[in-house]
Amino acid sequence: MxxxxxxxxxxxxxxxxxxxxxxxxxxxxxxxxxxxxxxxxxxxxxxxxxxxxxxxxxxxxxxxxxxxxYSFFNLKPQGDHTIIVCRGTACHTKGSKSLLDDIAAMFGGTKELEGGEPSFTTPDNKFTIRTVACFGQCALAPVVSIDGVIHSNVSPPQLRRLVDKTLKGRK
Ligand code: FES
Structure with a gap:
């Protein structure tokens, strides 16, 4: 004790x-x-x-x-917003790696993700980026969740728009 x-x-x-x-x-x-x-x-x-x-x-x-x-517990500070990118096979095949690369380019964190960390949080604590093994929605690949809302068939430009909306506080 x-x-x-x-x-x-x-x-x-x-x-x-x-x-x-x-x-x-x-x-x-x-x-x-x-x-x-x-x-x-x-x-x-x-x-x-x-x-x-x-x-x-x-x-x-x-x-x-x-x-x-339990995955809902965190030992490190979390961002105000959470982006989760699916890295399962179906999503990988449909381009989830480039979504993750885009996110890394937007926010940094490339080193953490490449080093095998499952998540990173931006220094300003605005965003936490995580990966998940499968959302169970493989037919909608690639799948990204932003603040708990699932987005399907996400393309890199769409991802940028979603992040931009999140930053501006729009849904
Ligand atoms: S592999 Fe991405 S939802 Fe199943």
Whole structure:
């Protein structure tokens, strides 16, 4: 169990969350989920995980195995917008690699993606770019999701328009 050296800024709110899950099933998962929502960049900082570990009396190793198992948990700050490019076979065949290359050209992050990282976030925290193995919509390849909205048969010019609209706050 960690000794909490660095108190998270939102310790008070974390205490309330932990209290609200007292004697509830799925307590650990629930607390982690709510704790992530507290963070404006939608992730679980190290001090938050340490704090939860000490308060719930759950080993850090268990918390990290949960957080790394579920894809909706993040250990790094996330962008205001999320772009997910499908890299499954059908999408690859229909050009998803060039979509990803275009995104890398727009936002940087080429190194991260080429280095095998599944995602990167722009330094201004505006966009997080992820890849996924398959959206289950192979007939619509190539598929890109922007802020949870699925776009099908996406071409590079269309992708640029979608990113532009997202930046301007239009749907
Ligand atoms: S391979 Fe892209 S949706 Fe299935």
């Amino acid at each position: 960690p000794t909490v050296n660095v108190m998270p800024a939102d310790a008070k709110k974390l205490d309330e969350i932990i209290k609200s899950y007292e004697n509830k099933q799925g307590r650990v998962l629930g607390v982690l989920e709510e704790a992530q929502k507290l963070n404006k960049h939608n992730y679980l900082p190290e001090e938050t995980i340490n704090y939860i570990s000490s308060k719930l009396n759950v080993p850090l190793s268990r918390l990290y195995s949960i957080v790394t198992f």
